[in-house]
Amino acid sequence: MNSINPTITGEASQPEGAAIPVQEEKPAETIIEEGKTVGKPFSGDPKFKLRDVDVFYGDTRAIKKISLDISRNEVIAFIGPSGCGKSTFLRCLNRMNDSIDICRVKGSLQLDDHDIYDPKRDVVELRARVGMVFQKPNPFPKSIYDNVAYGPRIHGLANRKSDLDEIVENSLRKAGLWEEAKDRLDATATGMSGGQQQRLCIARAIAVSPEVILMDEPCSALDPIATAKVEELIAEMSESYTIVIVTHSMQQAARVSHRTAYFHLGHLVEVNETNKVFTSPEHELTESYITGRFG
Amino acid sequence: MTDQRSQAEIVRQSLKRRYRKERRFRAYGILAIAIALGALLTLFTDIIGKGYTGFVKTTITLEVNLDREMMYLDDPTDERQMKMADFVEPLIQALIQEIPGATEEDRDGVRDLINPYASVTLRDAIKANPGWLGTTQTMSFLTHTDVDVYVKHAGDEAYSIKLDEQQRAWVDELLERDVIETSFNDVFFSGGDSRDPSKAGILGAIVGSLLTMFVTLILSFPIGVAAAIYLEEFAPQNRFTDFIEVNINNLAAVPSIIFGLLGLAVFINLFGMPRSVPTVGGLVLTLMTLPTIIISSRAAIKSVPPSIREAAEGIGASRMQVVLHHVLPLAMPGMLTGSIIGMAQALGETAPLLLIGMVAFIVDVPDGFFDSATVLPVQVFLWAGSPELAFIERASAAIMVLLTFLISMNALAIWMRKRLERRW
Numbered sequence: 001m002n003s004i005n006p007t008i009t010g011e012a013s014q015p016e017g018a019a020i021p022v023q024e025e026k027p028a029e030t031i032i033e034e035g036k037t038v039g040k041p042f043s044g045d046p047k048f049k050l051r052d053v054d055v056f057y058g059d060t061r062a063i064k065k066i067s068l069d070i071s072r073n074e075v076i077a078f079i080g081p082s083g084c085g086k087s088t089f090l091r092c093l094n095r096m097n098d099s100i101d102i103c104r105v106k107g108s109l110q111l112d113d114h115d116i117y118d119p120k121r122d123v124v125e126l127r128a129r130v131g132m133v134f135q136k137p138n139p140f141p142k143s144i145y146d147n148v149a150y151g152p153r154i155h156g157l158a159n160r161k162s163d164l165d166e167i168v169e170n171s172l173r174k175a176g177l178w179e180e181a182k183d184r185l186d187a188t189a190t191g192m193s194g195g196q197q198q199r200l201c202i203a204r205a206i207a208v209s210p211e212v213i214l215m216d217e218p219c220s221a222l223d224p225i226a227t228a229k230v231e232e233l234i235a236e237m238s239e240s241y242t243i244v245i246v247t248h249s250m251q252q253a254a255r256v257s258h259r260t261a262y263f264h265l266g267h268l269v270e271v272n273e274t275n276k277v278f279t280s281p282e283h284e285l286t287e288s289y290i291t292g293r294f295g
Numbered sequence: 296m297t298d299q300r301s302q303a304e305i306v307r308q309s310l311k312r313r314y315r316k317e318r319r320f321r322a323y324g325i326l327a328i329a330i331a332l333g334a335l336l337t338l339f340t341d342i343i344g345k346g347y348t349g350f351v352k353t354t355i356t357l358e359v360n361l362d363r364e365m366m367y368l369d370d371p372t373d374e375r376q377m378k379m380a381d382f383v384e385p386l387i388q389a390l391i392q393e394i395p396g397a398t399e400e401d402r403d404g405v406r407d408l409i410n411p412y413a414s415v416t417l418r419d420a421i422k423a424n425p426g427w428l429g430t431t432q433t434m435s436f437l438t439h440t441d442v443d444v445y446v447k448h449a450g451d452e453a454y455s456i457k458l459d460e461q462q463r464a465w466v467d468e469l470l471e472r473d474v475i476e477t478s479f480n481d482v483f484f485s486g487g488d489s490r491d492p493s494k495a496g497i498l499g500a501i502v503g504s505l506l507t508m509f510v511t512l513i514l515s516f517p518i519g520v521a522a523a524i525y526l527e528e529f530a531p532q533n534r535f536t537d538f539i540e541v542n543i544n545n546l547a548a549v550p551s552i553i554f555g556l557l558g559l560a561v562f563i564n565l566f567g568m569p570r571s572v573p574t575v576g577g578l579v580l581t582l583m584t585l586p587t588i589i590i591s592s593r594a595a596i597k598s599v600p601p602s603i604r605e606a607a608e609g610i611g612a613s614r615m616q617v618v619l620h621h622v623l624p625l626a627m628p629g630m631l632t633g634s635i636i637g638m639a640q641a642l643g644e645t646a647p648l649l650l651i652g653m654v655a656f657i658v659d660v661p662d663g664f665f666d667s668a669t670v671l672p673v674q675v676f677l678w679a680g681s682p683e684l685a686f687i688e689r690a691s692a693a694i695m696v697l698l699t700f701l702i703s704m705n706a707l708a709i710w711m712r713k714r715l716e717r718r719w
Contacts (some may be wrong), residue, residue, distance in 0.1 A: 096608065101532060127611035136611070138602035140621060150620075151610040201606070208610060 039272035053107035077253035080263035094130035131205035137197035139189035151208035175203035178266035193225025346691025352480040392523035492685035503668030510577020519588030547586035555647025568650035591633020595626035628715035635708035
């Protein structure tokens with residue numbers, strides 16, 4: 001990221017959903033073919049089956065005809081320059097975009113062969129199965145215990161106090177926070193350090209035993225040590241969860257993910273095994289991005 | 296090199312100018328605050344200087360001989376006899392005895408020293424203690440308002456003393472012997488309005504205010520908060536909701552007397568509710584307070600960080616759960632502060648209540664939501680407009696009571712905000 005290709009910087013710094021000036025759009029558009037992804041976007045028995053997905057913010061087309069499979073118990077990383085649509089795409093997977101009035105989603109998105117955007121589908125049930133961890137740690141201004149217990153409580157997962165205690169303890173253990181937090185479960189969560197807060201948010205997401213966890217740049221607000229802990233955690237969790245992680249750090253993508261998807265200007269340019277993407281990318285845009293020519 | 300030096304020189308010069316500007320700006324600020332504080336101080340000294348005497352009453356202690364024949368009273372339990380009995384004569388006799396040199400011929404002059412309501416006090420005392428009849432009792436009575444004014448304001452140009460020379464001499468003598476005394480004015484806090492300033496109290500107005508405020512609070516807070524939540528969380532963004540929003544903001548700026556007219560037309564004329572009652576007053580003040588509460592509640596809801604909302608939605612909380620579990624608790628301090636400030640405004644409101652008849656002269660302390668009542672600011676309005684100067688000090692005293700209520704409500708708002716505020 002030290003040397004920046006002057007012709008493409010304009011695109012890289014575009015805010016999400018913003019209109020792209022014509023003269024700078026041309027070179028990338030000529031290289032990318034709409035709806036065509038290089039590498040291995042499809043798998044045999046996918047958890048998520050996403051076909052021809054378009055996302056619009058008002059009149060702006062933020063995601064352009066993306067097709068992708070996400071396998072069971074896979075860690076897949078979404079990388080790409082800012083404004084390329086990777087967060088938008090991630091938030092389609094549990095319909096977090098619903099609360100944005102001007103956002104429309106087209107195409108077929110299926111979780112275990114059931115349509116995510118089916119109007120009859122209950123979004124509450126969907127989000128109980130597809131949990132989410134956000135960019136900035138956002139614990140509730142409540143006690144550590146209540147933070148983790150909130151999900152199980154609203155979904156009625158525990159009938160007795162002892163069951164709830166067990167869920168809280170297990171979730172905190174899985175998030176590697178039990179040792180640090182067990183003596184102060186009643187302390188407010190906002191008093192914890194940033195890294196602890198983010199692991200608490202992960203524990204909170206785990207507590208409702210989701211099948212998928214979406215992570216939107218979970219380490220961008222953390223220091224390297226806290227980042228290392230969260231990455232370790234992702235590696236452990238990959239045994240039992242499907243994890244989709246958006247990241248700006250290519251090293252992080254390389255460390256934690258099995259597959260990596262490269263997004264560019266709303267297109268899904270390339271998907272492949274992580275080591276393949278980082279050692280021998282097939283698409284020239286992927287190559288320029290991971291070699292640090294822009295991004 | 297020379298270039299650099301001259302640049303530094305330019306910066307230095309501009310620095311001086313910048314600091315001068317800053318100092319000037321700070322001076323303006325201090326001046327503005329000083330003017331505001333000065334005005335406040337003047338207001339308080341004026342009100343307290345005029346009004347503190349309103350908290351003082353003047354009483355006279357007499358040895359009253361309750362003679363049956365003098366009072367034409369045999370049996371205090373007999374209603375008819377009580378009605379016919381003379382309770383003034385024992386007082387006059389007691390005064391004549393108390394004042395050296397006063398004779399039967401001074402009856403009229405002596406009678407004017409004691410409050411016209413003293414005979415009522417005496418009657419009530421005898422009614423409560425029938426055994427006192429035929430004995431001599433030491434009792435305290437309010438003095439006549441003219442004596443009260445003379446004791447408090449002798450030598451004050453603003454007050455005209457209505458006592459003649461002889462009466463003044465008597466009062467001076469009695470004051471010296473502590474027969475006439477001044478003490479804390481409990482009458483002011485324990486009674487309703489009266490034509491006689493010495494007897495006038497604000498309890499009626501306080502109770503009226505409390506009843507009215509209660510109606511206002513239980514109506515405007517839930518409706519206001521519910522409206523704010525709906526508009527902020529559930530209402531779709533379209534022309535119609537924009538129209539509602541603009542109109543709520545406009546309502547906040549409508550003069551309060553208009554709300555009074557609306558209340559008169561709708562609640563009293565259309566629905567046929569009674570005049571001068573706290574319920575109608577509360578309804579009118581609810582209309583007036585609602586925009587304030589809605590606007591401040593919406594601001595409080597808006598200030599809840601979206602990250603908290605997302606966190607709850609991400610776990611699978613429904614919209615209602617997000618609002619009830621997360622948004623409301625975080626917005627509550629702001630909502631309460633707005634509501635208390637709205638209530639304080641309503642407490643000090645006079646104009647709309649005049650129109651619905653809460654300006655009537657009401658002696659009794661109201662005992663319900665449908666009993667005629669007046670409120671504190673209207674009581675102040677009534678007394679301040681009275682030609683009798685003794686009422687002016689009562690008005691000032693009532694203003695002090697009103698201000699005490701308002702200041703404590705605002706203090707409560709600040710305390711609640713500090714107390715409930717959660718940081719994240």
